[in-house]
Amino acid sequence: MPRVSSRYEGLGVGFAPYLQPPGPGVVRWTVGEPGFDTPNEIIEAAIKSLQEGRTKYTRGAGTIELCQAVADYLQRHHGIEASAEDIVVTPGAKQAVLYSFLITTMPGDEAILLAPSWASYEPMLEFIGAVPVHVRVKFDNFHPDIEAIRAAVTDKTRMILINSPCNPTGAVFTPEEIQSILDIAIEHDLWIVSDEIYARMVWADWPHVSPATLPGGKERTIVVNGWSKSWAMTGMRLGFLTGPPEVVKAAVKSQANSASHVPTFVMEAARVALECDESVEGFNREYLKRRELMLEGLSSLPGLRVPEPEGAFYIFAEVTETGMSDIEFADGALEVGVQLIPASLISGGEGFIRVSYATDEEAIREGLRRLRTWLIEE
Ligand SMILES: Cc1ncc(COP(=O)(O)O)c(C=O)c1O
Numbered sequence: 279m280p281r282v283s284s285r286y287e288g289l290g291v292g293f294a295p296y297l298q299p300p301g302p303g304v305v306r307w308t309v310g311e312p313g314f315d316t317p318n319e320i321i322e323a324a325i326k327s328l329q330e331g332r333t334k335y336t337r338g339a340g341t342i343e344l345c346q347a348v349a350d351y352l353q354r355h356h357g358i359e360a361s362a363e364d365i366v367v368t369p370g371a372k373q374a375v376l377y378s379f380l381i382t383t384m385p386g387d388e389a390i391l392l393a394p395s396w397a398s399y400e401p402m403l404e405f406i407g408a409v410p411v412h413v414r415v416k417f418d419n420f421h422p423d424i425e426a427i428r429a430a431v432t433d434k435t436r437m438i439l440i441n442s443p444c445n446p447t448g449a450v451f452t453p454e455e456i457q458s459i460l461d462i463a464i465e466h467d468l469w470i471v472s473d474e475i476y477a478r479m480v481w482a483d484w485p486h487v488s489p490a491t492l493p494g495g496k497e498r499t500i501v502v503n504g505w506s507k508s509w510a511m512t513g514m515r516l517g518f519l520t521g522p523p524e525v526v527k528a529a530v531k532s533q534a535n536s537a538s539h540v541p542t543f544v545m546e547a548a549r550v551a552l553e554c555d556e557s558v559e560g561f562n563r564e565y566l567k568r569r570e571l572m573l574e575g576l577s578s579l580p581g582l583r584v585p586e587p588e589g590a591f592y593i594f595a596e597v598t599e600t601g602m603s604d605i606e607f608a609d610g611a612l613e614v615g616v617q618l619i620p621a622s623l624i625s626g627g628e629g630f631i632r633v634s635y636a637t638d639e640e641a642i643r644e645g646l647r648r649l650r651t652w653l654i655e656e
Contacts, residue, residue, distance in 0.1 A: 292397025305645040307633040312510035317557040324547035332543040340367030366529040371504030371517030377532040382437040382469040383408035390438040393626030412625040420447035437469040443476035443589025446632040450588040453487040478508040482588035572635040575646035591636040598629040614652040616645040
């Protein structure tokens with residue numbers, strides 16, 4: 279039998295082993311997926327699109343109407359200047375991240391990740407032969423350690439990845455921190471890939487700031503975003519990127535030579551979604567309630583340090599003082615019927631667990647009851 283090419287050898291799959299559906303009755307705090315149905319207007323737009331026959335090939339970067347709607351959305355919500363021609367709609371933000379890595383690095387080039395970071399960045403960089411360089415964030419609040427980033431830059435560094443609000447830590451970097459990272463990028467002529475998929479979920483007192491809106495930022499920043507999180511559209515596989523013209527040209531080539539485009543009929547659903555501000559805000563009100571519930575519940579458990587999450591829908595809690603490793607904690611939790619993620623699966627996550635409070639309220643209450651019985655009453 280022929281051999282599978284060696285590029286798959288040792289390649290990680292992030293949190294995938296812990297994202298499998300657990301056995302019956304297990305409460306699931308693992309998946310970074312909104313516990314809401316996709317808003318009805320969006321579903322209806324998809325159905326109507328199908329009925330109207332939008333089932334054929336179309337413009338690779340997305341219909342011009344959709345790309346214009348994305349450009350308007352970026353301006354309206356995040357102050358990012360872009361025209362329809364500057365947008366490439368991709369099969370999920372994940373694919374946009376992959377294109378961004380292909381565009382900014384060659385094999386052997388280094389990319390700085392702020393550890394702990396989203397579990398897919400590292401294997402994705404390794405997949406294309408680039409070298410992830412993990413720079414730890416500050417231990418107490420998960421904010422970037424600017425001097426450590428500066429010290430990690432070498433003559434092979436090509437890119438710094440920012441993901442704020444952050445999966446898995448829930449940190450929202452301050453405008454000053456974003457400026458400082460941009461200053462380093464300007465000083466060393468580096469790209470910034472800014473994964474802003476949680477940009478609408480900010481619970482901190484300071485706003486989300488995209489480096490693309492700061493002086494000198496636009497020409498070196500690739501902004502990645504998508505519909506999965508804020509519109510509860512994970513399964514529709516819709517994301518996008520925007521950046522300087524050469525980046526957009528390269529992203530169009532990446533897509534032309536791989537996915538071609540996202541399904542034509544979902545493009546209209548994506549366009550309609552961008553007008554559904556009420557749904558996004560309604561989900562956010564619910565997330566805030568769930569965040570309080572989870573924060574309060576986890577903080578009352580012995581041995582857990584639970585920093586306050588500033589954005590996204592994750593809590594990153596330290597379990598070292600329970601006397602268990604994060605793997606032991608996750609295994610023990612699963613035994614009592616709570617599935618959560620041990621963060622030592624990713625660089626810089628040792629001693630921490632990640633829980634998602636995007637799940638429904640009853641799952642949070644029930645999971646907390648089980649953990650309380652396990653850690654306090656047994
Ligand atoms: C930080 C981050 N970026 C990108 C993605 C990918 O999102 P999508 O479903 O749009 O591919 C995720 C999903 O978990 C994420 O957490």
